[in-house]
Amino acid sequence: MISKPTAENIKKAAxxxxxxxxxxxPTETVYGLGANAQxxxxxxxxxxxxxxxxxxxxxxHIDSFEKLNQVANIHDNKQVLENVAKxxxxxxxxxxxxxxxxxxxxxxxxxxxxxxxxxxxxxxxALALLRECGFPVAAPSANISSHVSPTLASHVEDxxxxxxxxxxxxxxxxxxxxxxxxxxxxxxxxxxxTGGIPxxxxxxxxxxxxxxxxxxxxxxxxxxxISKPLLAPGMLFHHYAPKTPLVIHCDIPNTKLPRxxxxxxxxxxxTLPKEFDYSNTTCLSxxxxxxxxxxxxxxxxxxxxxLGLDLIVVERCAETGIGRAIMDRLTRASxxxxx
Ligand code: TXA
Ligand code: MG
Numbered sequence: 001m002i003s004k005p006t007a008e009n010i011k012k013a014a015x016x017x018x019x020x021x022x023x024x025x026p027t028e029t030v031y032g033l034g035a036n037a038q039x040x041x042x043x044x045x046x047x048x049x050x051x052x053x054x055x056x057x058x059x060x061h062i063d064s065f066e067k068l069n070q071v072a073n074i075h076d077n078k079q080v081l082e083n084v085a086k087x088x089x090x091x092x093x094x095x096x097x098x099x100x101x102x103x104x105x106x107x108x109x110x111x112x113x114x115x116x117x118x119x120x121x122x123x124x125x126a127l128a129l130l131r132e133c134g135f136p137v138a139a140p141s142a143n144i145s146s147h148v149s150p151t152l153a154s155h156v157e158d159x160x161x162x163x164x165x166x167x168x169x170x171x172x173x174x175x176x177x178x179x180x181x182x183x184x185x186x187x188x189x190x191x192x193x194t195g196g197i198p199x200x201x202x203x204x205x206x207x208x209x210x211x212x213x214x215x216x217x218x219x220x221x222x223x224x225x226i227s228k229p230l231l232a233p234g235m236l237f238h239h240y241a242p243k244t245p246l247v248i249h250c251d252i253p254n255t256k257l258p259r260x261x262x263x264x265x266x267x268x269x270x271t272l273p274k275e276f277d278y279s280n281t282t283c284l285s286x287x288x289x290x291x292x293x294x295x296x297x298x299x300x301x302x303x304x305x306x307l308g309l310d311l312i313v314v315e316r317c318a319e320t321g322i323g324r325a326i327m328d329r330l331t332r333a334s335x336x337x338x339x
Contacts, residue, residue: 002153002167005125009168014132016165022046024142024156025129026170027121029094029179029196030149030298031156032061032139033164034129037071043108043138049163052145057111058138059096059179060118063130071116071136072099083184086205092122094175094196098183109138119179125170141178142167148240148305148333151176151298158302176295177325182209194325240298240333242305246312248330249273258310264300265315266293273313280307294322301333 003009005026013023020042022035033050035042037060047054060071065088074080080099087097101116110116121127130137141149142156142164150156153169161167180195182202190210191199202209244262252275262280265272267288272281282300285292304312314330317323 021165024167028123031142033142034137034139037136037138061137073102091120094179096179096181198321260309261311262304262309
């Protein structure tokens with residue numbers, strides 16, 4: 001059931017979470033499926049309803065920096081403390097930080113790792129819900145495992161509607177791509193997943209960072225890296241996929257052209273690929289604004305996926321700023337057709 005984010009419904013959602021239920025809620029990145037991170041039975045429900053592998057750890061959400069010590073254990077680690085201080089400026093926001101975990105935090109949430117990914121989301125409904133809860137909330141994206149992440153409440157309902165207790169509707173997610181995940185476990189910080197905060201901004205704050213599970217120049221080159229599960233648990237290569245085969249424009253197969261093809265392009269001034277008589281086209285931003293493209297990308301892929309097309313073709317963009325995360329998600333979504 002989709003519910004408006006009134007004060008009463010936020011209280012109701014918090015009560016469901018307190019009682020061990022699971023609730024979908026909006027964040028600025030994508031919708032999350034939340035459970036009380038201190039309740040193993042509740043956390044178990046998340047893995048079950050999503051069909052999520054147990055080895056894929058969850059991100060823990062808190063509403064304020066002061067609560068970081070509830071989930072992480074950083075007080076005696078000078079270097080981690082220094083780096084966390086440099087990243088504080090990005091919170092609340094689309095950045096998850098991997099830190100040594102507080103031993104009291106459930107091993108189920110972290111899939112047995114001794115680290116935890118934490119973030120403070122930048123969304124009024126999410127923050128109000130977290131404040132009302134008081135406890136940390138573990139929340140993966142609120143989609144069936146390996147499907148495209150939800151950026152509208154209706155996407156959550158389409159994937160999980162009959163399996164979850166409550167969906168808070170916060171409208172469309174403003175960022176529209178998942179958070180960037182950065183690990184501070186090693187001396188050199190490492191990006192495990194590109195996302196809402198670009199690499200360039202993180203390097204401005206921290207100095208040089210490694211990019212694991214991605215390549216600084218080219219998402220396609222990162223395929224092999226991404227498929228090593230231990231480097232970035234859960235970042236399995238084939239991810240974010242619609243049911244309809246998807247290709248990035250330059251990778252259109254030149255054998256046997258399919259009949260019904262949809263095109264997602266990024267700007268009114270894009271030079272459109274001419275290979276097909278498109279059955280359907282969607283432009284994500286009149287002016288080609290890359291943040292607008294990011295915010296509408298997943299919804300447009302989901303909408304095209306409902307049309308029963310043979311192929312979805314998506315434009316490509318420069319792999320800088322948020323464009324790096326866009327190309328990462330498109331490369332993963334198109335994995336099945338890549339050689
Ligand atoms: O934007 C987001 O991050 C959204 C919203 C809801 O906050 N959440 C999200 O969660 O995208 P999920 O489960 O779809 O992706 C979480 C990823 C996992 O796949 C895993 O790779 C990584 O976070 N992760 C979590 N804990 C980790 C840890 N301790 N070490 C390394 N990676 C971790
Ligand atoms: Mg996910």
